[in-house]
């Protein structure tokens with residue numbers, strides 16, 4: 001795909017440019033922001049309630065006949081700063097958001113809304129820093145070193161964590177015939193994440209300042225309220241007419257005061273401070289970072305960036321795979337058991353790279369269900385942004401945004417059944433050419449995070465653990481069946 005954002009050329013006798021160098025017509029950006037405050041409130045109600053996601057985006061794409069348009073991003077006024085964006089919904093226009101020369105990424109993870117910095121100890125975590133800030137280079141470099149040190153622990157610790165989850169699922173299925181599978185997976189992956197980074201289990205009662213069995217609720221109490229203004233309310237459809245106004249007022253209208261979560265936040269700080277001496281020494285000596293700032297970043301990267309994404313992604317991986325045919329699941333299980341057999345019975349980094357079916361099935365979940373669906377960036381200069389069929393003038397300072405689940409289904413790139421989960425999509429030579437369009441990490445799946453870009457620091461860590469999850473499931477089972485949020489059957493391999 002040609003992604004060049006071409007320079008405009010002037011049509012003869014015309015006051016302004018009418019086409020780009022690539023011959024695309026320059027169009028006025030459709031859509032708008034409406035009356036101050038009321039327009040933003042209207043878009044927010046449509047986003048969360050009357051239209052919902054993804055219909056909100058699709059309805060406007062159809063209405064404006066354009067994959068680029070103006071809209072108010074949530075949460076917005078009256079309780080938050082106005083958040084007007086130019087939305088980009090195709091693979092070509094989205095490229096501008098990955099170009100750090102063209103967009104600034106300072107304080108715009110969710111547009112103009114930034115949670116109270118007290119949630120982060122008064123510091124701006126790496127994800128809020130622009131590539132032009134020296135601190136970005138230092139903090140991201142520090143996190144790379146922490147992740148490098150975690151490598152020897154990833155495979156054994158992950159296996160241990162999920163084996164316990166599988167034992168418990170099996171016991172639950174025997175007893176109840178079905179089991180809500182998300183909770184246990186979430187607790188196990190949180191403990192795994194922290195163990196991988198710090199080399200201590202936060203729930204172990206012998207560990208200093210441990211968070212005990214309530215580790216998940218403590219961490220969630222700290223994390224959930226800061227991003228509540230942009231989260232959909234988990235209300236059953238039937239109760240929406242009654243509860244929606246209350247949820248809207250409580251969740252999306254004003255920020256949640258930090259004071260409410262301060263005690264839990266302080267418990268997490270105490271635990272990390274007591275158990276991260278090695279990492280903080282590294283931050284101080286190798287990167288010249290202040291220990292407290294490094295600590296806050298370590299906490300946020302481990303609990304929010306990493307586990308926050310994992311706890312959304314992993315249930316989707318299980319659900320998507322359970323939705324595939326018994327034949328596909330058997331084929332996957334055979335691939336996994338063959339690769340594990342060739343490496344002495346357990347999964348190793350080498351065995352993961354010898355499983356094309358497994359890799360493809362995971363990329364396909366990341367294409368369809370990217371856990372962080374929106375990214376933002378502010379135009380550093382006046383820009384021409386090209387979609388597949390038109391070009392648009394964006395002014396310096398305007399906020400650009402995207403919604404990846406729509407971009408991941410761009411029919412101009414994923415030409416065959418883009419709306420369907422096809423676990424074999426990325427297999428073979430042609431399939432491999434599509435891997436670059438898997439963009440969950442704020443960069444192509446074929447790209448690498450560096451200290452000079454804004455691609456997810458944990459891209460390779462996450463790709464590995466997502467593949468490991470599938471490998472561990474399908475080395476033990478040949479078929480997984482899910483109904484809604486319930487796991488209803490786990491079938492061991494018939495020829496094991």
Ligand code: HEM
Pocket residue numbers: 105108109126127128129136140143147301302305306307308309310313370371372374375376440441442453454455456457458459461462
């Ligand atoms: C499913 C899991 C994950 C998802 C969906 C995810 C997604 C993302 C996305 C979309 C961004 C870019 C945000 C933006 O600039 O708009 C990002 C950045 C980042 N992620 Fe991840 N991430 C995940 C796991 C991890 C892990 C395991 C780590 C480990 C430390 C991590 C650390 C970071 C950091 C530090 C940044 C900021 C990068 C920078 O400022 O250059 N993430 N992540």
